[in-house]
Amino acid sequence: MxxxxxxxxxxxxxxxxxxxxxxxxxxxxLPPVVTTTLYYLIFGAFIGSQIAPIDGFSxxxxxxxxxxxxxxxxxxxxxxxxxxxxxxxxxxxDELLVSPMPSWVVIAGFVSGGVARxxxxxxxxxxxxxxxxxxxxxxxxxxxxxxxxxxILFALAGLLNGMYAKSFDAITIIPTFVLTPLTYLGGVFYSxxxxxxxxxxxxLANPILYMVNAFRFGFLGISDVxxxxxxxxxxxxxxxxxxxxxxxxxxxxGLKN
Amino acid sequence: MExxxxxxxxxxxxxxxxxxxxxxxxxxxxxxSLEIKKGEFFGLLGPNGAGKTSLIGITAGLVxxxxxxxxxxxxxxxxxxxxxxxxxGLVPQEVNFDIFDTPLNIVLNQAGYYGIPxxxxxxxxxEVLKELGxxxxxxxxxxxxxGGMKRRLLIARALIHEPxxxxxxxxxxxxxxxxxxxxxxYLRKLNEAGTTIVLTTHYLEEAEQLCSRIAIxxxxxxxxxxxxxxxVSKLSYVTxxxxxxxxxxxxxxxxxxxxxxxxIDETTLELSLxxxxxxxxxxxxxxxxxxxxxxxxxxxxxxEEVFVNLIEKNA
Ligand SMILES: Nc1ncnc2c1ncn2[C@@H]1O[C@H](COP(=O)(O)OP(=O)(O)OP(=O)(O)O)[C@@H](O)[C@H]1O
Ligand SMILES: [Mg+2]
Numbered sequence: 001m002x003x004x005x006x007x008x009x010x011x012x013x014x015x016x017x018x019x020x021x022x023x024x025x026x027x028x029x030l031p032p033v034v035t036t037t038l039y040y041l042i043f044g045a046f047i048g049s050q051i052a053p054i055d056g057f058s059x060x061x062x063x064x065x066x067x068x069x070x071x072x073x074x075x076x077x078x079x080x081x082x083x084x085x086x087x088x089x090x091x092x093x094d095e096l097l098v099s100p101m102p103s104w105v106v107i108a109g110f111v112s113g114g115v116a117r118x119x120x121x122x123x124x125x126x127x128x129x130x131x132x133x134x135x136x137x138x139x140x141x142x143x144x145x146x147x148x149x150x151x152i153l154f155a156l157a158g159l160l161n162g163m164y165a166k167s168f169d170a171i172t173i174i175p176t177f178v179l180t181p182l183t184y185l186g187g188v189f190y191s192x193x194x195x196x197x198x199x200x201x202x203x204l205a206n207p208i209l210y211m212v213n214a215f216r217f218g219f220l221g222i223s224d225v226x227x228x229x230x231x232x233x234x235x236x237x238x239x240x241x242x243x244x245x246x247x248x249x250x251x252x253x254g255l256k257n
Numbered sequence: 258m259e260x261x262x263x264x265x266x267x268x269x270x271x272x273x274x275x276x277x278x279x280x281x282x283x284x285x286x287x288x289x290s291l292e293i294k295k296g297e298f299f300g301l302l303g304p305n306g307a308g309k310t311s312l313i314g315i316t317a318g319l320v321x322x323x324x325x326x327x328x329x330x331x332x333x334x335x336x337x338x339x340x341x342x343x344x345x346g347l348v349p350q351e352v353n354f355d356i357f358d359t360p361l362n363i364v365l366n367q368a369g370y371y372g373i374p375x376x377x378x379x380x381x382x383x384e385v386l387k388e389l390g391x392x393x394x395x396x397x398x399x400x401x402x403x404g405g406m407k408r409r410l411l412i413a414r415a416l417i418h419e420p421x422x423x424x425x426x427x428x429x430x431x432x433x434x435x436x437x438x439x440x441x442x443y444l445r446k447l448n449e450a451g452t453t454i455v456l457t458t459h460y461l462e463e464a465e466q467l468c469s470r471i472a473i474x475x476x477x478x479x480x481x482x483x484x485x486x487x488x489v490s491k492l493s494y495v496t497x498x499x500x501x502x503x504x505x506x507x508x509x510x511x512x513x514x515x516x517x518x519x520x521i522d523e524t525t526l527e528l529s530l531x532x533x534x535x536x537x538x539x540x541x542x543x544x545x546x547x548x549x550x551x552x553x554x555x556x557x558x559x560x561e562e563v564f565v566n567l568i569e570k571n572a
Contacts, residue, residue, distance in 0.1 A: 003374055004372075005371070005372020005373075006372070008369055008372045008373065008374050009369060009370050009371070009372055011369070012366055012369025012370060012375075013369075013370075015369075016366055090353070090355070090356070091349075091351065091353035092353060092354060092355045094319055094349065094353045095353065095354070095366070095367060095370060095414075096370060097318055097319055098317045098318050098319060098342060098345065098347050099342065099367075099370035099371055100338070100339045100340075100342040100343040100370075100371060100372070101370055102338075102339060251321075252321040256314075256319050256320055256321055257274060257314075257319075257320050257321065
């Protein structure tokens with residue numbers, strides 16, 4: 001049996017990243033679990049008990065999908081932005097560039113590392129949530145599709161950030177000033193139907209809203225936006241990001257001189 | 258038929274590094290053409306900043322060329338990068354492996370990137386690490402290796418997929434004399450077994466010892482190329498060091514103004530001979546003006562003379 005060289009290359013990249021993620025688990029897996037547990041405790045248990053149910057679900061049940069999605073977004077993004085930037089900085093990226101692996105395989109390798117970390121964190125955070133609330137799943141298919149697409153999307157975005165970053169500071173700017181605000185305002189903690197009309201309309205421009213709602217729909221069967229629109233938004237964004245990354249790889253910009 | 262294809266065929270290769278805030282644009286390669294046949298051991302010589310690393314970087318896929326063409330074993334790097342790249346093993350000038358990883362993992366991962374699964378690559382990894390004296394360090398974090406060991410790891414990594422062309426960018430920089438000779442031996446063996454080798458170096462002795470052909474690069478252009486013998490006989494500026502019995506006076510030096518002579522100290526003279534000069538003429542003149550020569554020796558590598566003269570001429 002011969003394995004295709006392309007698959008071997010891809011698998012080598014992915015294996016290397018997963019080994020790394022597991023080796024430094026206290027930096028890659030533990031922090032989001034700790035943070036999310038605090039959210040469960042404070043917003044779900046302490047404050048949530050004083051908040052009226054939303055669409056018939058307790059506040060805790062309502063925010064779990066959003067909080068999981070929040071960790072998925074950050075984990076996928078941080079993984080590719082840091083592994084890629086580090087590889088460029090210490091020049092181990094050269095090992096990939098001199099190899100006969102086509103660009104799309106290298107991209108797939110980086111993105112899959114981010115997706116792998118996001119999925120590991122998602123599973124851990126979901127397991128913890130069971131201690132706080134009853135987990136219901138309406139459609140496992142939608143849950144898996146939403147989490148995979150979101151992880152791919154933000155792994156690609158992290159890769160793009162890593163390609164443009166000129167310093168270590170530059171890899172924290174986007175997460176701090178763009179990702180975090182968009183996530184907090186992306187319907188993790190509230191249904192946008194509870195907002196004044198003006199803010200509700202503005203919220204519709206936030207792509208993260210669609211991902212959080214698709215994911216929540218998979219668990220609870222409720223969503224502020226049509227589920228089809230959610231998947232369309234994710235699909236379009238992935239195509240745009242992937243196209244940009246492929247094009248940059250092709251030109252070599254952000255990779256080599 | 259395949260043998261008519263060059264190992265490396267470079268045509269009118271140009272590279273301009275884009276300017277940025279800190280630097281103006283640099284023209285690193287100004288139209289270089291080079292044919293390297295299969296099985297050759299080729300040397301690229303040139304001062305710092307000549308463009309050697311840029312040339313190798315473009316060939317290996319690390320630097321984007323500005324114009325020109327490069328073919329590796331008949332595959333163009335633009336239209337068929339996958340085939341071009343799989344023939345090349347690159348030993349870069351600077352360490353670029355993951356210093357937190359172990360030599361064994363570094364070599365096995367590299368094999369993976371070339372499509373060789375881990376288990377299949379293991380025997381070959383053992384072979385190259387043993388040949389380069391790194392097998393007992395295979396599980397050591399590579400940042401703990403000595404400088405010379407790191408250089409050898411770069412070579413082991415480049416050989417894991419049995420490339421047909423090995424590009425070595427200053428492989429023996431900072432390696433001690435004994436180890437360097439060991440590496441020469443190893444490279445010679447590889448070359449005899451059929452690997453085409455392209456090497457850049459600042460040690461002219463290295464090029465003289467190893468290379469069947471060399472090119473001298475200066476300021477982004479090849480200024481001379483040929484076999485070591487050809488270059489030396491074509492441009493042999495020989496420098497002789499003469500020890501005199503008595504101190505040489507200023508008056509005597511003035512009388513020798515037709516010779517290319519340099520006084521090193523009171524009793525040491527350096528005599529340069531260009532092609533066509535006859536040693537006897539110089540000695541006769543010295544005898545006439547009363548200089549007694551105790552002994553004569555050759556100074557340094559002959560290739561070094563060629564090199565220094567060429568670079569000075571093109572300065
Ligand atoms: N990344 C870069 N950005 C801008 N200019 C560069 C870059 N790399 C090299 N150069 C410039 O290109 C020229 C050729 O550099 P190169 O590294 O190819 O020389 P070299 O012959 O390998 O020198 P050395 O013997 O010092 O290794 C130099 O003027 C150098 O400053
Ligand atoms: Mg160099």
